[in-house]
Amino acid sequence: xxxxxxxxxxxxxxxxxxxxxxxxxxxxxxxxxxxxxxxxxxxxxxxxxxxxxxxxxxxxxxxxxxxxxxxxxxxxxxxxxxxxxxxxxxxxxxxxxxxxxxxxxxxxxxxxxxxxxxxxxxxxxxxxxxxxxxxxxxxxxxxxxxxxxxxxxxxxxxxxxxxxxxxxxxxxxxxxxxxxxxxxxxxxxxxxxxxxxxxxxxxxxxxxxxxxxxxxxxxxxxxxxxxxxxxxxxxxxxxxxxxxxxxxxxxxxxxxxxxxxxxxxxxxxxxxxxxxxxxxxxxxxxxxxxxxxxxxxxxxxxxxxxxxxxxxxxxxxxxxxxxxxxxxxxxxxxxxxxxxxxxxxxxxxxxxxxxxxxxxxxxxxxxxxxxxxxxxxxxxxxxxxxxxxxx
Amino acid sequence: xxxxxxxxxxxxxxxxxxxxxxxxxxxxxxxxxxxxxxxxxxxxxxxxxxxxxxxxxxxxxxxxxxxxxxxxxxxxxxxxxxxxxxxxxxxxxxxxxxxxxxxxxxxxxxxxxxxxxxxxxxxxxxxxxxxxxxxxxxxxxxxxxxxxxxxxxxxxxxxxxxxxxxxxxxxxxxxxxxxxxxxxxxxxxxxxxxxxxxxxxxxxxxxxxxxxxxxxxxxxxxxxxxxxxxxxxxxxxxxxxxxx
Ligand SMILES: Nc1ncnc2c1ncn2[C@@H]1O[C@H](COP(=O)(O)OP(=O)(O)O)[C@@H](O)[C@H]1O
Ligand SMILES: [Mg+2]
Numbered sequence: 001x002x003x004x005x006x007x008x009x010x011x012x013x014x015x016x017x018x019x020x021x022x023x024x025x026x027x028x029x030x031x032x033x034x035x036x037x038x039x040x041x042x043x044x045x046x047x048x049x050x051x052x053x054x055x056x057x058x059x060x061x062x063x064x065x066x067x068x069x070x071x072x073x074x075x076x077x078x079x080x081x082x083x084x085x086x087x088x089x090x091x092x093x094x095x096x097x098x099x100x101x102x103x104x105x106x107x108x109x110x111x112x113x114x115x116x117x118x119x120x121x122x123x124x125x126x127x128x129x130x131x132x133x134x135x136x137x138x139x140x141x142x143x144x145x146x147x148x149x150x151x152x153x154x155x156x157x158x159x160x161x162x163x164x165x166x167x168x169x170x171x172x173x174x175x176x177x178x179x180x181x182x183x184x185x186x187x188x189x190x191x192x193x194x195x196x197x198x199x200x201x202x203x204x205x206x207x208x209x210x211x212x213x214x215x216x217x218x219x220x221x222x223x224x225x226x227x228x229x230x231x232x233x234x235x236x237x238x239x240x241x242x243x244x245x246x247x248x249x250x251x252x253x254x255x256x257x258x259x260x261x262x263x264x265x266x267x268x269x270x271x272x273x274x275x276x277x278x279x280x281x282x283x284x285x286x287x288x289x290x291x292x293x294x295x296x297x298x299x300x301x302x303x304x305x306x307x308x309x310x311x312x313x314x315x316x317x318x319x320x321x322x323x324x325x326x327x328x329x330x331x332x333x334x335x336x337x338x339x340x341x342x343x344x345x346x347x348x349x350x351x352x353x354x355x356x357x358x359x360x361x362x363x364x365x366x367x368x369x370x371x372x373x374x375x376x377x378x379x380x381x382x383x384x385x386x387x388x389x390x391x
Numbered sequence: 392x393x394x395x396x397x398x399x400x401x402x403x404x405x406x407x408x409x410x411x412x413x414x415x416x417x418x419x420x421x422x423x424x425x426x427x428x429x430x431x432x433x434x435x436x437x438x439x440x441x442x443x444x445x446x447x448x449x450x451x452x453x454x455x456x457x458x459x460x461x462x463x464x465x466x467x468x469x470x471x472x473x474x475x476x477x478x479x480x481x482x483x484x485x486x487x488x489x490x491x492x493x494x495x496x497x498x499x500x501x502x503x504x505x506x507x508x509x510x511x512x513x514x515x516x517x518x519x520x521x522x523x524x525x526x527x528x529x530x531x532x533x534x535x536x537x538x539x540x541x542x543x544x545x546x547x548x549x550x551x552x553x554x555x556x557x558x559x560x561x562x563x564x565x566x567x568x569x570x571x572x573x574x575x576x577x578x579x580x581x582x583x584x585x586x587x588x589x590x591x592x593x594x595x596x597x598x599x600x601x602x603x604x605x606x607x608x609x610x611x612x613x614x615x616x617x618x619x620x621x622x623x624x625x626x627x628x629x630x631x632x633x634x635x
Contacts, residue, residue: 001507004496011495304491307452309480310508311473389452389491390443390564 001310005318008298009325015294022290023330023366024337026283031338031354031362033279037272038358039351044262045255046193047112051092051121054224055233057254058089058240061247065261066254067197069094071218072246079244080223085231086240090115092222093209096199099151100178103162107150109200111179113209121224122190123203129173129188134205139187140177146200147171147189177202179212194351196262280365287366288373291326295319295377300388302381307389312382319381323374331366335359399560399592400426400449405458407444418444420615421458431583431593431605435627436612442596445612446562449594451479463559480508484553484586488565490545492537498524498548499533505556523551526585543574550581561586563595567602579605603627 010016042049047066048057058080060070080089093113098106114121114134122131123141133139142151152168153175171177177184184204192201204212210219223246227236237248249257262268295302302315342352407419418441426432434442447453448460451467460466463482467475484505485491492501502520507513521533527547529540537545546566553561563582567575579602587593595606603609603624610620611627621627 001504003513004493004500004504004507007496007500008493300491301493304485304487304493305504305508306476307450307479307485308505308508309476309478309483311476314508385453389485389487390447 001314001318002321005321006325008301008318009294009322015297019287019290019294019326020330020333023287023326023369024334026279026287026369027331027334027362027366028337028341029279029283029334030276030365031335031358032341032352033272033276034358034361035338035342035352035354037276038355039353040268040272041259041262042353043193043195043351045258046195047094048251048255048258050124050193051224052124052251053120053226054090054251055227056225056236056240056248056250058223058225058244058246058248059221061245063247065258067195067258068261069221071216072220072223073218074220076220076244076246077223080225080240080246083236083240083243085228085236087226087228088118088120089223089225090118090120091206091220092121092224093206093213093219094221095209095213097179097202097212099184099200099202101151102153102176103156107200109146109151109179109202110197111202111204111209111212113204113206116205116207119205123192123201125191127189127191131188131203133187134203136185136187138183138185138208139204140179140184140208141188141190141203142171142177142186143190143192143201145192145194146202147186149200151177151200180214182212184208184212283365284369284372287330287369288376291323291370291373292377294322295374296380299380299384303384303389306381306384315381316378319374319378320371323370327366327370331363334366335362397427398425399428399430400424400460400462400594402445402449402460403458405445405448405455405460407441407448407453407455409444418615419448419455422612422615422617424610424617426592426594428592429587429589430607431587431595433603433606433609434594434596434612435598435603435609436618438598440612441615442612443564446564446594446596450483450485450560450562451475480505481556482559484556484558484561486546486549486553486561486563486566486582488568490537490542490549490569492545492548492552494537496536497533498529498535498537498540501537501548502533502551502555505552509556520551520555523555524548526554527551527581541574542570543577546570546574546578547581550578550586554586559591561591561593563593563597565597565599566595567597567599572601575599575602600624 045066060072063070077089077091080086095111096108097111099109100106119131119134127144134141148170152170154162154168155166157163171186172189173186175186213219227233233250237250240248339354342354345352402422402424405419405422409416409418422445434445436442448455449462465478470478499517499520502523503516506516506519524530524533527550529544529547532540567578570578582593583605608620608622609624609627611618
């Protein structure tokens, strides 16, 4: 009877395709919306992701998320280093500074200052030059997007006027910028994860960053630290917290703290959450409805089978088998389409991050849809009076 | 053969209502009917008189409200729903006015369904189905889908399906109504010559007077009761001709 159930399902090509498309569309919608959502949320802590080496981030207790900079005194670095279980600790500067471009315009940039000695926390990908080039005097590394975009030079004519309609020239190694009246020389170009902050990112050393920055009593944005062997990051956080009075989080905790902040205080995640929920609902409705309709269309045949001696259990198995096939095939197509979409979207501004959890979640959702749809359908089959066959 | 063992179906005072309260319709108002083994009994009567309801009760797809009814000694009222479903699967063959073939599976697969319901494997069931299709003259069309067959051929497939598991009772509801006269005769000849056997009863609902001649006995129903039972269709004609 399994063969019969399958033949009933695939026999009517048009109907079969409609159901499969319904489920595929549902899977696509759920996966895609969820992946964009995850991508967006991943962006909120892109800086933490890029700064992959530290186990622990130490900061002012009032800091709410990664872009919420509340500097502490430089001496805090030594206090963190003094905590037992800290293998290493380095300073990290992060701040928004104005850069003066060659055409005289100003552009706000995210300036990241790395520990002079170790350059811990550098960008994840270097496109031109090396991280070590930061040790050259006045050296800075700019990010690709910034170099091509907001920091790019407008071509000028002889009189020094910008040529209308000409393409901007990306800045590169050897070009100079001015940060707070101090000269900076580009020694490298890097690629960083996209974040919600759209400003160009400029990497330099901690000392130079603090020179670029306006004079203030507190300049140390974060202390990043590594745990000694045998000490768990969580445990280390607790020790640092109790001994320094600063807040300390593991990388994951800080990422989550950031995500939760964005979830709580910005409308973006809520809007996307709604989109995901809507994707789920619409998908469920489409997939469920098409499958339910399919079973209804076949009700007459189920009735005939019932009259001919097929019990409820057997009919249930037939419907569940049909749902399983529809679910698996539709899910495969939908998820396939979603990851294609992700590939196409990869090089664009769109945030798209397909996690295995999303795949599993979509699978569970589709399974749920199919089970619910088939249970509702089967209800009709089970309650079917075999007497209807003569109608 | 004793009297009891020659009886296939015995109904006494069978009453069946549909719906409840004000909407209640009484379709059977006390039906007494006996069908013998090896007999082809036709149920005739005007539309809405309860013919379909009666064969549904006899075939065990509908519960009666009152009265007694045994089919090959079994009383469905004493069986669990599961046991009754099983019993139907083993003992009853169905032929419908609209054929009720599953459109997306082949003729042979349609014919094989009752065997598969009884647990036979796909391959063996299909082999047997092809043999039975041979018996109804469709040996070469076993791969065809129902839509690729004429109405008469589809009804022959349905007859093959009603036979394949060797049921003791075959019920047919208007088996020739959707067919032309000649095809109707082919179907009736098949039912009479191939389906009917010593130990099997056929109950055929019809109001197609042209096939009355195939019946051993004809039970005439009206308004939920059996009015009379005749053996010669001419009696029926004689009785009905003047008034209608
Ligand atoms: N499922 C049902 N619900 C309510 N009334 C029904 C139902 N089936 C049949 N009836 C009524 O029962 C009576 C007998 O119907 P039926 O057995 O189908 O007659 P026939 O087959 O002789 O045309 C009719 O009045 C019909 O309207
Ligand atoms: Mg009828």
